[in-house]
Amino acid sequence: MSNTINFEKLAKYSQPGPRYTSYPTANEFHNTFNETTLRESFYRADTIYYDKPLSLYTHLPFCKSACYFCGCNVIYTNNQSKKERYIHYLQKELHILQNAMNTEKKVVQFHFGGGTPTFFNAQQLDEIIKMIRQTFPNFANDCEISCEIDPRHFNEEQMIVLKQNGFNRVSFGVQDFDSKVQKSINRIQSQELVQECVSMARKHGIESINFDLIYGLPNQSLESFHKTLENVLNLSPDRLAIFSYAHVPWVKATMQKIDEKQLPNPLQKLQILKNTIEFLTDNGYEMIGMDHFAKPNDELCVAQRNGELRRNFQGYTTKGFSQTIGMGLTSIGEGVDYYTQNFKDIQSYEHALENGILPVALGIVLSKEDILRKEIIMNLMNTSMLDFNAISKTFNIDFNTYFKNELENLKPMQDLGLLELYQGSLKITPTGSMLIRNIAMVFDSYLHKNQTKRFSKTI
Numbered sequence: 001m002s003n004t005i006n007f008e009k010l011a012k013y014s015q016p017g018p019r020y021t022s023y024p025t026a027n028e029f030h031n032t033f034n035e036t037t038l039r040e041s042f043y044r045a046d047t048i049y050y051d052k053p054l055s056l057y058t059h060l061p062f063c064k065s066a067c068y069f070c071g072c073n074v075i076y077t078n079n080q081s082k083k084e085r086y087i088h089y090l091q092k093e094l095h096i097l098q099n100a101m102n103t104e105k106k107v108v109q110f111h112f113g114g115g116t117p118t119f120f121n122a123q124q125l126d127e128i129i130k131m132i133r134q135t136f137p138n139f140a141n142d143c144e145i146s147c148e149i150d151p152r153h154f155n156e157e158q159m160i161v162l163k164q165n166g167f168n169r170v171s172f173g174v175q176d177f178d179s180k181v182q183k184s185i186n187r188i189q190s191q192e193l194v195q196e197c198v199s200m201a202r203k204h205g206i207e208s209i210n211f212d213l214i215y216g217l218p219n220q221s222l223e224s225f226h227k228t229l230e231n232v233l234n235l236s237p238d239r240l241a242i243f244s245y246a247h248v249p250w251v252k253a254t255m256q257k258i259d260e261k262q263l264p265n266p267l268q269k270l271q272i273l274k275n276t277i278e279f280l281t282d283n284g285y286e287m288i289g290m291d292h293f294a295k296p297n298d299e300l301c302v303a304q305r306n307g308e309l310r311r312n313f314q315g316y317t318t319k320g321f322s323q324t325i326g327m328g329l330t331s332i333g334e335g336v337d338y339y340t341q342n343f344k345d346i347q348s349y350e351h352a353l354e355n356g357i358l359p360v361a362l363g364i365v366l367s368k369e370d371i372l373r374k375e376i377i378m379n380l381m382n383t384s385m386l387d388f389n390a391i392s393k394t395f396n397i398d399f400n401t402y403f404k405n406e407l408e409n410l411k412p413m414q415d416l417g418l419l420e421l422y423q424g425s426l427k428i429t430p431t432g433s434m435l436i437r438n439i440a441m442v443f444d445s446y447l448h449k450n451q452t453k454r455f456s457k458t459i
Helices: 007-011 035-047 080-100 122-135 156-164 179-185 191-203 222-235 253-257 266-282 299-305 346-354 368-383 388-395 404-415 432-441 445-449
Strands: 054-060 107-114 139-149 169-175 208-215 239-244 286-288 292-294 310-312 315-317 323-327 332-335 338-342 360-365 385-387 419-421 425-428
Touching: 007 266, 035 080, 035 332, 035 338, 035 360, 054 122, 080 122, 080 323, 080 346, 122 156, 156 191, 169 179, 169 191, 191 208, 191 222, 208 222, 208 266, 222 266, 239 266, 266 286, 266 432, 286 299, 292 299, 310 368, 323 338, 368 385, 368 388, 368 432, 385 388, 388 425, 404 419, 404 432, 425 432
Parallel strands: 054 107, 054 323, 107 139, 139 169, 169 208, 208 239
Antiparallel strands: 239 292, 286 292, 310 315, 323 332, 332 338, 338 360, 385 425, 419 425
């Protein structure tokens, strides 16, 4: 990456924009997509797109206390009975799913997210996993089975249960090792605690460990985050997900506890990101897509080199496109031509299940135009390039004609060295990888139709 980057010119791209875990984004989901629409979508998935395997996501929403940076849908509680009640309703949801879709399809990915999944004890985790495996019995031999873990709520009993049930990946929420930053975000955890968790996972045969880090947090500096990265390397995770902090206090009230004057500005964030990319790539990691890093022999690196990397709500995956079935409060599902999201409030979720109805709150059926633009945007996020001829052939269009305006709008980015435009392709440069969301936004037709949607800033 060039040392002569004009950060002042790049900082102007610090504007609200989607993260593109989906396209169309969740802001376009609407409540006219109901249980009937979802069942129709399941039917199309089982008949027209029957060859697509399954990816399962289960949202376990409980946490003991609030981390101020967190944008997840969380219920804060110490009440054990609430967790038992949640398991009861998950069972109801699984039963309805079993009668609404083909649950015999091959499962290639299974993920526990939250909340804090390990806020459930070992016995509860075992019960949930067995319920899901009974409903979806055909797990592939190479299924990617992973769990998000808060090191502050993790013990060996839980690790044993995960391993016995086939989990082969774990992701530790680290965020930052600096004590001042940790205090600012109400997330105090020592490097020694994380080391103990990593050692426990390695002891039980987990060969793929991911760390989640966040840059742009309050009281964070270029120097302090560099020190965190040095400490991370000493623990040698196989993968790193390094996210830009999204300050959206109008969405998450707990973010209002963060003093905005303590947040790094866009210029500082770009410098932290540049240093992060250079430091990690100089120390044996390869950059994957927008915000992930992995060791060269990791499946993510192999998939990226082979053009097989995919992005979904669970992050980057090597398993190609799969139909995602979301289970639990607020979880999101995805098919070739639809997205669906469960209720975000526990009362509506439970009420639907009490009445034998899938707890769908929102969703969208994708048009042909949506599917075309989704392919383009996801290609950018996955591979940092576009093959115009391949897209033209797949969708029976002439790319250069169809996207004439978009290509024209990319030229200022080309002048800044963010991308390279050719007659038949587009390639994002290493500098452009820091602004990949902005590049993808050029192809987002919804952004230009509705300017009232609110997103976090891209930098």
